[in-house]
Amino acid sequence: MTPTPNYAQLLQLLLPEIVLILTALIVMAADLLILRKLAPRARFTATSLLASLGCVVAILKIATAPTAVLFDGALISNPLVHLVQIFIVLITIAVLLLFASSEFTAHAGEFILLVLAATIGGMLLAATQDLLVIFLSLELLSLSLYILTAFDKTGRRAWEAALKYFLFGGMSAGFLLFGFSLLYGVANSTSLPDIAAAIAAAPSPALNPLLAVAIVTTAIGLGFKIAAAPLHFWAPDVYQGAPAPSAALIASGSKVASFFLFFQIAALGLLPAAGSAALRHPARGWVPVLAILAVVSMLLGNLAALRQSSLRRLLAYSAVAHAGYMLIAVAAHTADSLSALLYYVFTYALATIGVFAIISVVEEDSGSDSLASLAGLSRRSPLLAGSLAIFILSLAGIPPLAGFFGKFYLFVAALQSAPGSTPLLWLVVLAIAMSAVSLYYYLQVLKRAFVAPTESTTPLRAPNLTQLLVLALAAAVILLGCLPHLLLGWIDAAIAASGL
Numbered sequence: 001m002t003p004t005p006n007y008a009q010l011l012q013l014l015l016p017e018i019v020l021i022l023t024a025l026i027v028m029a030a031d032l033l034i035l036r037k038l039a040p041r042a043r044f045t046a047t048s049l050l051a052s053l054g055c056v057v058a059i060l061k062i063a064t065a066p067t068a069v070l071f072d073g074a075l076i077s078n079p080l081v082h083l084v085q086i087f088i089v090l091i092t093i094a095v096l097l098l099f100a101s102s103e104f105t106a107h108a109g110e111f112i113l114l115v116l117a118a119t120i121g122g123m124l125l126a127a128t129q130d131l132l133v134i135f136l137s138l139e140l141l142s143l144s145l146y147i148l149t150a151f152d153k154t155g156r157r158a159w160e161a162a163l164k165y166f167l168f169g170g171m172s173a174g175f176l177l178f179g180f181s182l183l184y185g186v187a188n189s190t191s192l193p194d195i196a197a198a199i200a201a202a203p204s205p206a207l208n209p210l211l212a213v214a215i216v217t218t219a220i221g222l223g224f225k226i227a228a229a230p231l232h233f234w235a236p237d238v239y240q241g242a243p244a245p246s247a248a249l250i251a252s253g254s255k256v257a258s259f260f261l262f263f264q265i266a267a268l269g270l271l272p273a274a275g276s277a278a279l280r281h282p283a284r285g286w287v288p289v290l291a292i293l294a295v296v297s298m299l300l301g302n303l304a305a306l307r308q309s310s311l312r313r314l315l316a317y318s319a320v321a322h323a324g325y326m327l328i329a330v331a332a333h334t335a336d337s338l339s340a341l342l343y344y345v346f347t348y349a350l351a352t353i354g355v356f357a358i359i360s361v362v363e364e365d366s367g368s369d370s371l372a373s374l375a376g377l378s379r380r381s382p383l384l385a386g387s388l389a390i391f392i393l394s395l396a397g398i399p400p401l402a403g404f405f406g407k408f409y410l411f412v413a414a415l416q417s418a419p420g421s422t423p424l425l426w427l428v429v430l431a432i433a434m435s436a437v438s439l440y441y442y443l444q445v446l447k448r449a450f451v452a453p454t455e456s457t458t459p460l461r462a463p464n465l466t467q468l469l470v471l472a473l474a475a476a477v478i479l480l481g482c483l484p485h486l487l488l489g490w491i492d493a494a495i496a497a498s499g500l
Helices: 007-013 015-033 040-063 079-098 108-126 131-149 156-187 192-201 209-225 234-241 244-251 253-269 286-305 311-332 335-366 382-396 402-415 425-450 464-482 485-497
Strands: 068-070 075-077
Touching: 007 015, 007 068, 007 075, 015 040, 015 108, 040 079, 040 108, 075 079, 079 108, 079 244, 079 253, 079 335, 079 464, 079 485, 108 131, 108 244, 108 253, 131 156, 131 244, 131 253, 156 192, 156 209, 156 234, 192 253, 209 253, 209 286, 234 244, 234 311, 244 253, 244 311, 244 335, 253 311, 253 335, 286 311, 286 425, 311 335, 311 402, 311 425, 335 382, 335 402, 335 464, 335 485, 382 402, 382 425, 382 464, 402 425, 402 464, 464 485
Parallel strands: none
Antiparallel strands: 068 075
16 A cells, blocks of 8 residues: 655655745845835845845754655655755855845846745755656756846846757757656656666666667756756856856756766666776666766867866866766766765865856956956955965865865775776776866966956955855865865765665
8 A cells, every 4th residue: 555645744854945935935025025125236135145044044954854755755855865955055055145246137036036946946856766856856947047047138148048058958858858758668667766676677777778768868868957068058158148146056056956866867766777888898878878978078178168268168168077077976876976976066066156256256347257357366356366266276176175185086986986897997097187188278267367467456346245255165165175074074974874
């Protein structure tokens, strides 16, 4: 007999999401009824602070949520899920506060509502192992991001970027839904553990044509969400055209949710059909598919970034390359590689948000996101220039910053994924080589900020809250690089407590 659904427990587990929904409604009401007479910047600041307070309450609810599995995995609550959800909400708070002084729109309440809707979508993605709930949560996240991309009505680039994002996103959703339908056909279930059991029970899972098509189409759908090449076409335009807070959220919070989802589907639902990406003895499965995506992403992302004159587009192609690095952790599909992936994606998100905050300040002053607009930054704002150096060097993987340890731990986890052999050694070697290539374009950014001559000596104005938070992010990147166990210990304990 099917157990009676425990709706009281369901309500208890969804309290963090309910808090964010109520926060969004309160922000909308306050903006329309109380704050509408204020200037756009003041409205944005007030609504951002109010939304951040709601996010703090949501984190407290997450931290006290019980462990449970409801509706055959449609909703899961365990320490690992709580950890990922806290990461997502913390990133949302950082985005809200860093860009609290924005004035690109007079519709602050609607913007904050969409930011919180995207956050709820990411939280639900982390808390489910059911294909239907995965797809609905992913579409809630995606649709919110599409609209956020187009929110700057004064910029033509924002409309173009949003249209491309929406069209490519709709196509990827079709591929993903088709892949999910095939997985349902294989297992007669939408539960990831049931799908894994059905694949394991088949005589030759890796050679099943139906499963092979499901793997490829699912990889295409998820590859779009993480901006893996050659499914990255939307990323440069969206990073350049979207308002700074929207671009920062797309580049950070959505990545945390999407990569965790990718790992869950691959390592939990498709584990029996993993195959091997070893050069000498490859075996068909999803690991070779991810290895191909990783190779193309690392090569195209790093080489295309070399030719960029726009800092936003450079970050977009850099994100493609980083997606390639993180796909190595998914291909390794071990508990250690999951730990490395979560550490990597969270510290990457912190550095990326910091860079976008500095870009927004420079853009407001110069009206451009070109590398040339960074000229003289070290003399006009030493604090922002020093923080930019920390973020950029962390993205490049320079010790003792968090980005270095993230890559080091990820590569070690990949090499130790198969006891007695190193099937992913060639991927790690390529990743190290591409990391060396990335040094060139990352150092070009710092060259403009610290060495390039400039005629302007006027101090660069930035809101005090933005400067304080940028400094805090830079300190976090240094601290998590020098003392990685502060975060890794939390991640490893959550993974162990969740039985992975």
